[in-house]
Amino acid sequence: MLSQGASSFSWKAMRVALRGLLGAVLAAAIAAAGVTGAAFAQEPDIQAILEAIDQQSNFTDTDFQSVATIIVQDPEKGTEKYVVTQFRRDREGKFLLLIQEPAVQRGQGYLMDEENLWFYDPESRKFSHTSLKESFEGTDARNSDFAASRLAEDYRPVGYESGVLAGFQVHIIDLEAVHSEVTDPYLRIWVEKENNLLLKVESYSLTKRLMRTAYFSNYEKRGSYVVATTMLFVDELVAGSRTLVTLSDISFEALPDSVFTKAFVERANR
């Protein structure tokens, strides 16, 4: 049993402690609310960002044409160069790639017609079925890299932070594929805040291993559209393997419907 003096001391101490504890709890709650509030106020509408990326890089009301120069660095084969003419009609899900260089492959083409991607070989004059998921001519670029962007449709955000990349303020967004037919199950993307430009994309496998990093270092703006004119794809699995794609001779002029037909591809080789 405590003495009166001791009782008074312990009760007073307890009140002080309780007050201190209450104050700490309140302070923490306020701080947490402040942080949450700040976070709530700072985290952007990620879905809107993805839609913006898709919108400005998908040419829905115009056709698109360019010449792509592709430099491949392979640790075993050395350096190879491809020159490809690219035609796109995103509103109909069509594109055509015609290989101009190297000379031995001149005339080969990839024709996307809605759901089907065809490879044309002028030697055999035959079309064979291929896939967007396949790599383009064995490079680190994929056939799908030349097609329309579908980030908003194929992915959902699972993580976000703000950061800096090469001096630019960026959104760093983790994405997860919404279904099992999307080629890259996981992405981490760096998006420049001011203009929603994709600066860097890391592609991860189902086992969350980094497979490929894509860097978009140059853009050209045409009206409401932006075109990535320099893209570097780095194979993160095969040391020393990378592909540089540079676009030039960009045009948004309307293309004849016949461009996106097998007949056009065959005629282009006569």
Add this chain to the structure above:
Amino acid sequence: MRGVIRIAFRNTRRQMKRAVLLGGAVAFGVMVITLLNAFTSGAVANIKENLSYAMGGHIFIRGTELTETGREVDRIGDDHILRAAVDTSDPRIRSIHRRSGAQTTLIFGSRAASQWIDGVDFTAETELARGLQIREGSLDDLSDPQLLILPAPVAERLGVEVGESVLVRLVTVTGQQNVGELRVVAIIEDTAGFGIATAYTSIKYLNSLIGLAEGEYQSFNVFLHAIGDIDAVAADIYRAIQDAGAPAERPLAGVSSLEDFEAQGMEAFGAMFGVAMEVIAEEPWEGTKFSLTTLNEMMQPVVAAMSVLDGIALGIFIILLVITAVGIMNTFRMVMIERTREIGTMRAFGMQRKTVRSIFLWEAVIISLAGGIVGLALAGVIAAVVGSFTFSDAQGLEFFMDNGRITFLVTPGDLIGNLAIVLLMTVLAALLPANAAARLEPVKALGAHY
């Protein structure tokens, strides 16, 4: 008849040198055609055997299912129909294997190589380990699910050794990119040849990489005791699957030309190797659609190519025989002329024309039979000698051989057919001189001077 044969035999012995020369020409032709036929038959048999081990069976049943978006994926989820269709108590069936497979890129440092990998249940497929030729490493412990058994050419290309790990990049059945890691436990000889040797890992791990759930797989392989039963067993299984009401197809059946094979065979062949095709099903179905192919169907282009070889060999054989036949005809003309007085004497003693003709024809038969038998014997000796050598450095030809040895497979049909052709040609060649000898008038023949 016996008297005629005896006389013919005696006449042949009297002119032994000539008979030996003619018989020798026949023997050479028979030896060549027998060796060629035996080589192509042996090569086809070896290819089938090697392919059956490489692919894990003689009859292959694959399943295709539809995703929610209507895309076809290579997968057997529910196999109760197959288990009911394949009677494991059938004495023709040796074993049943369930496998998955994927076309992958193996990566080691800065090197990459394309490689087909089969996922195998090593506890069930004990024969596989026994059938592999180990160059390095060991198959004593196959419990690690991330093990890799790698063909030697790929190991050399990657510069990887036993105990080291490689990355494996592949695509799931729905087309997603995935990466795993495998540890090399053994390096095996590439007995299949042509760079199509299979690498192996556990089916459990491979399924996890390609997006298959527990219990799912891609290929239901049936191994038979005898290759000759393939078509019959396949027909029984196909009928049973259809009777069970499951959709089924025979993608390679009825392929009759290389063009047909290209048109439909390669798509099915690719499907057999589980290449994830972005195919939208034109007519949707429920459950699993099964497709059945056999080793015989896959071998059709090879068999067709070998038939061409056989045809060329037959052509050469006939040319040789025609040349020999001309020689026989001339020789028998000379014999007829030399024996004119003898024929006249025999006719004067009452021998009939047809008997004279028969004696000549029997002489031809004896020469060709003797030549044929000698030719077969020579072919047998050469086949035995050549077949005893091991050609370990024969790059690209391993698939035609049995562990580096050439196999000569003689079929009774080929033997009898070739001998029959020889007999026919020599009898035809001797017919004209025989008829001429038979028509000789005894008086004129007796007075002839040559």
